[in-house]
Amino acid sequence: MPHFYSLPAEIQNMILGFVANTTSPTPHTTSSPPYLPSLAPYACVDKFWNSFFESRTFKNLTITQADIPSLSHIVGRRRRTLLEHLWLRIALPNYGTSPCKRDEKPKVIWRLDAVFTRSISDLWDVLSEWDSTGHKGMTLELGVFSPSDWASFMSHVCSVQQDVELYKHYLASGSTEQYEAVGDVHWPYIAMHRTFNPGQGLLTTAERKQHWFATTNNLLGWKPLEFTDNAAELPPVSVVTKFLIRRQQFREIYPTALNKMLESLLSVQDIHVERWRCAESHDEKAWCKEAQRTFGLLLPPSVKSLSLYGDTSSILQKWVAKQATVVSLAKTLRQYTKNLECLSISHLIDAKEFLHPFWPANSEEAIRLLPDWKNLKRLSLTSDIFNTGKEKDVNNLLCAAARAARKMPSLEILELWNGNDERASVFRYRANGEMTWRGTHIPALNDEVIRAWEAVSVNNTRPCIRESFKPINTDDITSTRRVIDYLASKDQVLHPVSASRAIGKRKRNDLADYERKAKKRARSDTN
Template identity: 30%
Template sequence: MAYWRSLPAEIRSIILEMVAEDYNFNSAPYAGAGYASVCREWQPVFEQRNFRRLVLDQERIPGLDQFMGIRQLERRDYLEHLSLRVKLDEYDCTVCQSQEGDETMRNNSNIFSRAIWNLLIILSKWTRISRGRREKRSILELGAYSPSDSKHTFRDFHLEHGYPYQEREDLETHFEAYRLRAARLGLDSLNDPYHGWVDGRRDVVSLESKLRIMGTLTINLDLPEFSTFLQTFPKVEIITGLLIPRQFYRKIAVSSLRKLLRETFTCLRWIRYEQWHHVDPQQQLRLEKDYKRLISSDLPSTLRDLSIFEDFNKHLHPDRLARSTNRALAKALSKTSRSLEHLSAAFLVDAKDFLADFWPTKQQDPNIVPWENLQTLALTSCLLHPEVGRRKISRLLMAAGLAAAFMPKLETLEIWNGGEGHACLFRYSRNAGRPQITWSSNWGRRERLLHDDVVHCWEALLRQGRHPSSDLMTAVTRLPVSRKKVKTYAATLRYLKLRHNIVDVISDYQIHWEE
């Protein structure tokens, strides 16, 4: 240490930064904590990294209060992202291909309920302004899984305990963990017929196996812990962003989400809700009715950024494309979104339903409430498909133009779709005052894909003065992906400007590798 102190302060600072930058998920466990304990000079350098993002399960929650209590206010200032990943009980092969029973569901919900409650009690004691220096804003990420979920029919990497990707920096420096894992396990030779794996390929997956990992967790208000507080959840001001990632298949009951939004997370600025389409059609319909109630009445008034992403794949949802979207839910979202600045809704609703009030053949309501603050909008539509008539597609794009007239601050709008053999997107952007509409797809003849009626409609938007600027630019391009190589919507997702408004950066990476 005497030699260390003899170095110039600038050299010591450079060394500390190099050590901090070199630390990653492949480093020795808790090495970061060890660096912070060397001396007082090292402590703030490493603690602001160590406490920037914390990942907890229910067993680590008490430590949060211990290490970030009233005597460690500086550490609270460092915290930007808090991830609660509730660990449910394990199960074996005697039940792995059957739906969870009532007792197991109750037990899992109780584990989840206690974890949520214990965390909220701690966070409710934290104020938004720490020591009067600045308003502190933090993200809370919620998810639940059983360690057994990745050991039976589903061998998904992101469900494993040692899944390495925790933050953006991990992707930038160690981006091949999926490939390395496949090589290590020899997945090409995986042969486990009992769990549906034959020579490295997943065979038919039973409905019961799907339901096993897609259980629903409900906050149990009958637990003794809640009775003391009259079943009212504590208010948490420190959390201004809520992330529920696609990484976990299990759902949080909509009734529980509604309670959290009404009573606890009343200061939210943004919500990113990534869910999986339910494998049971009847349960999916019930969920959509619940989502409509949540969207209609329970979104916080402080909310400015909302992203809803409904995921699906061919193993879980072989018949997903045959399902129609919920029109009532889309209309509720359209109505509720008028105060937002950023909105993305993928697959759960369709753009044609969201824009139903602006359909060219419909008489417009003279009392339409504008989206006064909306800057970005991303929607999906089943109409963007090579088998859909060009007239229907044109009407959708004209409806988007008519709606944009009521979005004076709109910078970027993207309507997109993708699936087996097809990828397509329509974009309106206004960069440096130059508006442009772009049609991009991997199908059809270019000269016929952007109808004159669509161009005239968007030009009229500029003439109305809502978006004062120069002449409208148009472009028709071909996405550089062949129809034979396109397997999922991921082929389109990678070409969207609003890509990271639609899914979290970690989720985006998972989707890329799963494709």
């Protein structure tokens, strides 16, 4: 019988790869049961096998706060250089979920904040002792969830819990195929909302509204999580280069807590935060006001890429965007992101406000005196003008963007976009001269817009403009999330897993149609 090492190196790697693909890619922790055999025994065969399997075993780790005390022991000094992605899933305690609840008890809020604070503090204490020498840097992902957040009678379809094993598979393989059959993260709540329709069940209209109010606030949080008043300062951490929160998490985290985490990450270069916006408009407005400090005035100087995404659903947020608009957030982000290389802000500010100094009313001389975005390579923004404005408004926005682009000498790609259940618009400019317009209601751009972008190419010494106009089929659009599929900067706007779930493989289904109709009803109610 041939010896293993007598086989060609390619065959050896194929065999070890097969073993790796049929076992758990991460070591078992106290927080998760073993669904597949562990790789650990294979790593004990010899040094070659040890090196091969440990490089896979410790590439990605998923932990809860219960695993933090043993983290440094499990991930020794040599193994730390292998770790590329650490996902902390903070398990919050249970709490009462009465359908009659109109607010959360202060002691419950304090208890949730205390667990959150302690978990972050404990992890930072561990990571602060890790030496970044020889470490390429790792992604720190944060998730927070209480079993009580999710409606109890839908626990069998809890997308937050389902995501754990699906995401581990993604981290190991890079594939999102496993998400195609599960739908978007909030679809169980769309299905649940249908049961609250008039004529469904025995509840009165007032009882239905109250029950749904309590349900959505449990899911999104009655109050954004914050650090407790007695929280100690977080120690500096040098091994984290990317901070990530995906829209798989529904609970809000207040910007002050995010700021304390981010300012202690000495080497962070990439901040990517996806969030479901608050259930109540006044809470959302408060979040956006405080975000001016976290992602503007106090943004760490090491950051090169910032991506913020604010998601909504007509069944979870009963307010319209203008009720939570904080114009000063757009101004702050414009002023304090001059040194970034990549910037993506979706559904939290309007591109019109971000580009305000470049609006047609301002003179060329005033624009010339504005500072440049010397390093900016990629910019993606959303605007309600695409959904509600006239063709003239769209033209003015795109001309303002062209004036701004002349202040971006390193620009590689700029995208402005938005959509709803009836409209979709995507404008794209590339430094190679490609200018693309895709829309459902405006077939092509006028000559004024084209001339404005031709001036960008001349100013930035780039190739001449080549226009491309491609319509978007209205039947392909059920919500703003579907528009993401048309973006060249899709992975900058949303994490690949988030984009896969938000876009969905199927163009239409009954749940998407129901959400679309609910949004129409909400619009008619506010008019």
